[in-house]
Every structure is written in C-alpha cells, then in structure tokens.
Amino acid sequence: MEHQHSAGGAMGLLEAVERSPVGEAMRSSLWLFPAVETLHIIGFALLVGSIVVYDLRLLAARPLVPADHLGRLLLPVSVTGFLIAVPAGLLLFTSEATAFAENPMFWAKMGLLAVGLVNIVVFHNGIGRRMESWADLRPPPAARVAGALSLIAWIGVLICGRLIAYL
Known part of the structure; x- marks a missing residue:
C-alpha cells in the first residue's frame, strides 16, 4: 500500500510539473518546444560528438x-554541450512529464546517461590521470575499456532519446 501511495505522490508531482507555467508554455507555444528541442539536439551534438572523437582516440x-x-581541446566542447543539453532536456520534460515517466525508452536513456557520466568520473579519477605516461601514446587496456563503454553508453543515449517519440 505504501508503494502505491508514493507512486501516486510521484505522479502528482509530475502532473504539477506539467501544469506549471513552464510546462504550459512548452505545450502551448508554437515555437518554444521546437526551439528548446533544437537546443537540446545541438547540446547533445556537442557533448556526444566530442566524447565520440575522444573515445575513438582511446581505441585507436x-x-x-x-x-x-x-582531451584538453575537447573538454570545453563537452562541457558546453552538457550545459546546453541538460537545461533544454529539463524544459522538454516539463511538457509531458507523466508520459516521459511511463516511457521505457526515457528510463533507458536516463540509465545510459548515468553510465556515461559515471564512466567519465571513474576514467578521469583513475587511469585518465596518468595519460602523460602512456607509453608510445597508446592507452592501456583499462582506458580502451572505458572508451568502448563510453561509446556504447552515449550512442545508446542518442538511440533511446530518439525512440522516446515512438513508444
């Protein structure tokens, strides 16, 4: 019974997000949703594009x-993309929060996003700290694994994000 109550509370919160002035504006404006969606895509292009280039370098x-x-060249691009994509994504979420919460592709996207972000933190606080010492410019196996995991996670984020509209 407690689970149903907390699920009802979460659904009530999501409904409140949808009914908020921001949610209403996102749904009712002819240009706001497409403009925010375009920003979200541009942000993800910068974020994932720069990550893919770096991951391919790790696997080379x-x-x-x-x-x-x-990494020093691409990090500002990644950060800029993240700072564009996340707020835009939150705005998009307000338009149909309850539908997103019931969409398995949304949750798959969020899970893969978490994997990608955790992978970044683990890499940069682990094997990535010793990049200057990599012999012959070749990343060690742990860095290659991190690059492969990153590619899978971020490409998965893109695929799931696109599939949200179809499920």
Missing part, C-alpha cells in the same frame, strides 16, 4: 595525437 591502434592534448 595508431594514435596520432596524445590523448591528454586531445
């Missing part, structure tokens, strides 16, 4: 650029 058999140099 014949690296041309040191990973630490490439």
Whole structure:
C-alpha cells in the first residue's frame, strides 16, 4: 500500500510539473518546444560528438595525437554541450512529464546517461590521470575499456532519446 501511495505522490508531482507555467508554455507555444528541442539536439551534438572523437582516440591502434592534448581541446566542447543539453532536456520534460515517466525508452536513456557520466568520473579519477605516461601514446587496456563503454553508453543515449517519440 505504501508503494502505491508514493507512486501516486510521484505522479502528482509530475502532473504539477506539467501544469506549471513552464510546462504550459512548452505545450502551448508554437515555437518554444521546437526551439528548446533544437537546443537540446545541438547540446547533445556537442557533448556526444566530442566524447565520440575522444573515445575513438582511446581505441585507436595508431594514435596520432596524445590523448591528454586531445582531451584538453575537447573538454570545453563537452562541457558546453552538457550545459546546453541538460537545461533544454529539463524544459522538454516539463511538457509531458507523466508520459516521459511511463516511457521505457526515457528510463533507458536516463540509465545510459548515468553510465556515461559515471564512466567519465571513474576514467578521469583513475587511469585518465596518468595519460602523460602512456607509453608510445597508446592507452592501456583499462582506458580502451572505458572508451568502448563510453561509446556504447552515449550512442545508446542518442538511440533511446530518439525512440522516446515512438513508444
């Protein structure tokens, strides 16, 4: 019984989010939703695009650029993309919070997003701290695993995000 009560409370909160002035504006404005969705896509293009380039560098058999140099170039792009995508995503969420909460692709996207973010933190606080010492510019196996996991997670985020509209 407690589970039903807490689920009802969560659903009430989601309904309140939808009925908020922001949720109403997102649904009623002809241009607001598409503009915010475009920002969300641009943010994700910057975020995931820069991550994919870096991950491919980690997986490269014949690296041309040191990973630490490439990381310094791409990190500001990733951060900018994140700072655009997340607020835009939250705004999109307000438009149909209850529908998103019931959509399995939304939850798959959030799960893969969490995997991607945790992978970033673990990499940069672990094997990524020693990039300058990687022999012959080649990342060690742990860095390659992190790159492969990252590619899977972030491409999965994109796929699930696109499938939200169809389920």
